[in-house]
Amino acid sequence: MATSRQAEASSKWRAPVLFIVLAILFILEGTTRNALFTGSWNTSLAILNMGLISAVTALGLNMQWGYAGLFNSGVVGFVALGGLAPVLISVAPVEGGWGAGGLRIILALIVGLGTLVLAAVVWRRVQRKLRVLALLAVLIVGFAAYRWLFDPAVDAIEANQAAQFGNLGGLGLPVLLSWPVGALFAAAAAWGVGKVALGLRSDYLAIATLGIGEIIVAVLKNEEWLARGVKNVTSIPRPVPYEIALQRDPAFIERAQNWGMSVAELSGIWVKLCYAGLFGAVLLLLILLAELALKSPWGRMMRAIRDNETAAEAMGKDVTGRHLQIFVIGCAVMGLAGAMMITHDGLMAPTQYNPLRYTFVIWVMVIVGGSGNNWGAALGGILIWFLWIKAESWGPQLISLLTSPLPAGAVKQHLLESSPHMRFIAMGLILLLVLRFSPRGLVPEK
Amino acid sequence: MDLLNALVAFLNFVFIPAAAYGAQLALGALGVTLIYGILRFSNFAHGDTMAFGTAITIMATWALQAIGISLGPIPTALLALPIGIAGCALMVLGTDRIVYRFYRKKKSDPIILVMASVGVMFIMNGLTRILIGVDEIRFDDGARFVIDVRSFREWSGLSEGLALRTTQLITVIVAVLVVWALFWFLNRTKSGKAMRAYSDNEDLALLSGIDPEQVVRLTWIIAAALMTIAGTLYGLDKAFKPFNYFQILLPIFAAAIVGGLGSPIGAIAGGFIVAFSEVAITYPWKKVAGHLGFQSDGLLQLMSTEYKFAVSFVILIIVLLFRPTGLFRGKSV
Numbered sequence: 001m002a003t004s005r006q007a008e009a010s011s012k013w014r015a016p017v018l019f020i021v022l023a024i025l026f027i028l029e030g031t032t033r034n035a036l037f038t039g040s041w042n043t044s045l046a047i048l049n050m051g052l053i054s055a056v057t058a059l060g061l062n063m064q065w066g067y068a069g070l071f072n073s074g075v076v077g078f079v080a081l082g083g084l085a086p087v088l089i090s091v092a093p094v095e096g097g098w099g100a101g102g103l104r105i106i107l108a109l110i111v112g113l114g115t116l117v118l119a120a121v122v123w124r125r126v127q128r129k130l131r132v133l134a135l136l137a138v139l140i141v142g143f144a145a146y147r148w149l150f151d152p153a154v155d156a157i158e159a160n161q162a163a164q165f166g167n168l169g170g171l172g173l174p175v176l177l178s179w180p181v182g183a184l185f186a187a188a189a190a191w192g193v194g195k196v197a198l199g200l201r202s203d204y205l206a207i208a209t210l211g212i213g214e215i216i217v218a219v220l221k222n223e224e225w226l227a228r229g230v231k232n233v234t235s236i237p238r239p240v241p242y243e244i245a246l247q248r249d250p251a252f253i254e255r256a257q258n259w260g261m262s263v264a265e266l267s268g269i270w271v272k273l274c275y276a277g278l279f280g281a282v283l284l285l286l287i288l289l290a291e292l293a294l295k296s297p298w299g300r301m302m303r304a305i306r307d308n309e310t311a312a313e314a315m316g317k318d319v320t321g322r323h324l325q326i327f328v329i330g331c332a333v334m335g336l337a338g339a340m341m342i343t344h345d346g347l348m349a350p351t352q353y354n355p356l357r358y359t360f361v362i363w364v365m366v367i368v369g370g371s372g373n374n375w376g377a378a379l380g381g382i383l384i385w386f387l388w389i390k391a392e393s394w395g396p397q398l399i400s401l402l403t404s405p406l407p408a409g410a411v412k413q414h415l416l417e418s419s420p421h422m423r424f425i426a427m428g429l430i431l432l433l434v435l436r437f438s439p440r441g442l443v444p445e446k
Numbered sequence: 447m448d449l450l451n452a453l454v455a456f457l458n459f460v461f462i463p464a465a466a467y468g469a470q471l472a473l474g475a476l477g478v479t480l481i482y483g484i485l486r487f488s489n490f491a492h493g494d495t496m497a498f499g500t501a502i503t504i505m506a507t508w509a510l511q512a513i514g515i516s517l518g519p520i521p522t523a524l525l526a527l528p529i530g531i532a533g534c535a536l537m538v539l540g541t542d543r544i545v546y547r548f549y550r551k552k553k554s555d556p557i558i559l560v561m562a563s564v565g566v567m568f569i570m571n572g573l574t575r576i577l578i579g580v581d582e583i584r585f586d587d588g589a590r591f592v593i594d595v596r597s598f599r600e601w602s603g604l605s606e607g608l609a610l611r612t613t614q615l616i617t618v619i620v621a622v623l624v625v626w627a628l629f630w631f632l633n634r635t636k637s638g639k640a641m642r643a644y645s646d647n648e649d650l651a652l653l654s655g656i657d658p659e660q661v662v663r664l665t666w667i668i669a670a671a672l673m674t675i676a677g678t679l680y681g682l683d684k685a686f687k688p689f690n691y692f693q694i695l696l697p698i699f700a701a702a703i704v705g706g707l708g709s710p711i712g713a714i715a716g717g718f719i720v721a722f723s724e725v726a727i728t729y730p731w732k733k734v735a736g737h738l739g740f741q742s743d744g745l746l747q748l749m750s751t752e753y754k755f756a757v758s759f760v761i762l763i764i765v766l767l768f769r770p771t772g773l774f775r776g777k778s779v
Contacts, residue, residue, distance in 0.1 A: 069555075071560060143748075196766055196767060197766060200770050203488040203560055206490075206560060207696075208759075208762060208766065210695065210696055211700070211758065211759035211762060212759065214693065214696060215756050218752055218753055218755060219753075221752065222750065222753070356571065356692075360567070360568065363561070363564060367561070415576075418575065418576040418579075421571075421572045422572065423572075424571050424575070425568065425572035427568050428565045428566065428567070428568025428571075429569065432545055432566070432569075435558070436545075436548060439558075
């Protein structure tokens with residue numbers, strides 16, 4: 001007992017101190033200019049904004065891993081799916097797109113989904129002897145109908161203003177609305193995967209989510225009628241003012257002069273601060289909700305299930321059902337983060353969704369920050385993101401410092417050139433070291 | 447003759463590529479299933495370790511080529527394989543000593559080991575890229591074809607051509623030899639029997655005096671050999687690109703689960719099931735159907751090639767829904 005109480009006493013200041021250290025890092029990045037930092041507030045705030053988004057993603061993963069011990073290796077897919085929402089919600093509709101085949105596509109998707117539902121019903125209702133045949137018949141007819149509806153509609157939409165659009169476009173609604181919609185998209189996909197893979201062995205979920213992640217990214221890359229695939233959708237509307245507009249605003253120019261800054265610099269900082277405010281508010285709200293949930297009877301039940309599934313099941317808790325619930329909620333948070341990210345970038349480019357960066361670096365964030373602790377996950381998210389970005393410039397410097405005694409030659413040249421790959425090794429080392437020597441992370445669970 | 451043409455088109459575009467791909471997946475899945483059976487976790491670093499072993503093999507191939515050694519019509523890479531296997535084995539034994547052994551001794555949850563394998567994956571990934579870069583590398587030398595399209599057409603008088611690449615033939619032959627050797631080892635030798643005993647029941651194996659650490663070391667060495675061979679064959683057949691080796695993880699896992707995790711025979715069956723479904727579903731059947739007398743405007747392609755991973759995924763889902771232990775009743779827990 002004594003040791004555990006001591007641990008709690010020492011950990012009381014741990015989170016605040018670590019957050020202060022983190023803040024100092026960002027302030028150094030913004031103010032001092034040397035080999036390590038750029039001394040630009042624009043850079044510092046840009047890292048912070050993506051860090052906040054990473055923290056939201058890490059929060060979602062932490063719900064799944066920290067509360068329930070579920071291994072989700074398809075984070076990239078849920079983030080990407082959330083990123084689809086800003087395109088479909090906020091971009092202006094493409095003229096002629098819906099007329100070319102919008103309704104037909106919707107109908108095709110309904111038929112496709114209906115086939116799956118019907119197949120499930122057939123499997124349950126039809127008697128044993130006939131059900132394999134009946135199932136196959138439903139699937140074959142359904143698939144044929146789906147393709148018959150789907151293919152011509154896709155061709156028609158993609159032919160419509162192909163050079164500039166060739167997709168359906170969005171609804172032209174405010175972009176902030178797309179954030180909850182992104183969460184819904186991801187939640188729906190998560191429900192499907194979870195329904196199948198949960199309740200089986202723990203690593204089946206890991207492998208199934210690995211698959212769904214790759215498939216979602218493949219869909220985004222190839223379905224051009226949806227979000228133009230690899231041709232990218234640009235100019236997604238912003239929830240904050242544009243730099244150009246600020247630079248033309250006389251009041252803003254005057255403010256910049258009063259503060260002794262150039263208008264261009266201040267407008268960049270201003271926009272980034274607006275984003276930081278939005279993202280920070282979302283992050284804090286999510287942490288608040290997550291903390292409240294964790295302290296509620298529901299949260300105690302989740303932890304009880306995580307710590308001893310058999311005992312919880314014996315007490316009458318529906319373990320698989322609770323797991324499905326937390327899996328869906330966690331994925332919804334990841335979808336929200338994905339929508340926030342695309343809103344921030346103003347660009348939907350599906351080729352950027354690399355599983356190492358969007359799944360496994362998020363894992364490093366959660367493990368380093370402290371699995372099971374929401375503040376820890378947020379801290380890990382921002383800290384690891386900061387290191388991930390800075391490793392881009394620190395890595396080559398470190399390598400050139402280490403190789404400086406070496407004579408100039410092929411080996412030195414090769415090492416210098418391969419320094420960008422060092423950050424993968426660094427991430428792996430950080431993960432392994434934390435897992436081994438401090439498995440509870442920087443801010444341990446209370 | 448149309449029936450023959452249809453058959454040749456089928457062999458050329460579906461059967462031969464799928465057989466070679468299936469052999470590569472089967473070897474990969476055998477590695478996954480062995481590690482699962484003995485060490486009891488799903489190794490996420492599998493794909494990147496395959497890439498690492500292949501990278502060493504490629505460098506050894508270059509070295510052999512530089513000093514003028516070649517195998518004539520057969521790719522030099524086969525001669526370099528033992529070096530690649532040795533390098534890969536040293537690497538995995540090292541990671542086992544430094545990373546996995548600690549959790550094994552502590553009897554941690556399997557999921558913690560999976561997590562550790564993610565860390566290893568990052569390191570392997572970075573090491574491979576530092577060793578050999580991120581670009582696509584072709585390292586097949588020797589004769590390109592055993593049967594090429596033109597001479598087949600001249601020989602048979604058919605309008606369809608048939609090509610059998612050297613790498614495809616070698617893939618299948620090597621895979622058959624490796625699988626034969628592995629089964630001989632598992633069923634006939636003392637160490638192989640010890641491995642199977644340990645996989646079936648750890649405690650009983652300990653009681654009968656089997657040294658667990660030795661079994662684990664042996665497993666890693668065999669797995670390293672399987673990974674390097676599978677990776678090299680895959681690289682010879684397609685091309686070597688580190689990121690592809692991460693992506694091949696999904697079909698490999700699907701193959702291992704379809705067959706039943708922990709069951710070697712299942713892994714082989716699973717590899718071919720996944721490969722044949724993938725190729726058959728993404729192949730446009732228009733040509734074959736045309737030879738059989740069904741003219742069609744469409745391509746008769748069930749799914750475009752970009753979605754080939756969806757095929758492994760759907761097979762995986764079907765197996766999870768209807769038979770979670772796999773076709774050959776692997777381990778359920």
